Amino acid sequence: MLQQFYPQVPHSYTFELNKDMHLAAAHYIDDERAGNCQNMHGHTYFINITIAGDELDELGFLVDFKRLKQIVHKRYDHTLLNQHAEFSNRPPTTEEVSRQIGEAVQAELNTLANKPVCLQVVVRETPTSYVVFRPKQGDSHA
Template identity: 65%
Template sequence: MMQQFYPQVQHSYRFELNKDMHFSAAHFIPSEDAGKCQVMHGHTYYLNITIGGNELDSIGFLIDFKELKNLIHDKYDHSVLNDHPEFKNNFPTTEKLAEQVCKSIQEVLLTRNNKPVCLQVIVRETPTSYVIYRPEQEVVL
């Protein structure tokens, strides 16, 4: 795989983890405004996930890379995105996919004692097109 450099998210965490992965899935956007994307078609999606945190777990991880891969790859690989419940009321656009990946990861991170945070998810749909999703950060006063 060719090394890819992605836009960085600004943060003040001591640790930053980045995980690249890919999966293959089909989707369609059921709207006349979507043009050719109205018809089911597939992509090999390439993702980069950025997680930050100040504390490591008992074995020295923010989270195990394998756990991140299994969470996303097992869920979406070789599936039709439209069939997933999180896209029941949302078209499975690349933007919505990036948002849902972030939400799925953050749900798992919230269960961890060291409380890492998903800072950014980048989803590349084609070699020339990608989306960056960054959840709103809470402001602590």
């Protein structure tokens, strides 16, 4: 696997965790302004999630890497993104995919006693195109 480096998020947390993963999924943007993207097509998405916090859990984890993969990979891998409820009102653009991943990860992190936070989600759609989602501090989704 080629090692990737991602934009850094300035923060003062003690620990920062990054999880890389990839998944295959199809989508389409149901609007003629999307050009060829209005046709169903697929991508191998490369995703990086940055989590930070000051406290570790009882096992010494900020969050278990496996837990992050389950939140994202299990939900989206080998699916048609347009069929997911979270994309019923918004098309599954890379921007929206990154937001939905960030919100789902943060919702899970909110259940943990050590309260880590999702600082950013990078979703690479092609070798030359990616989106960075960074929740604002105090965002109601975080």
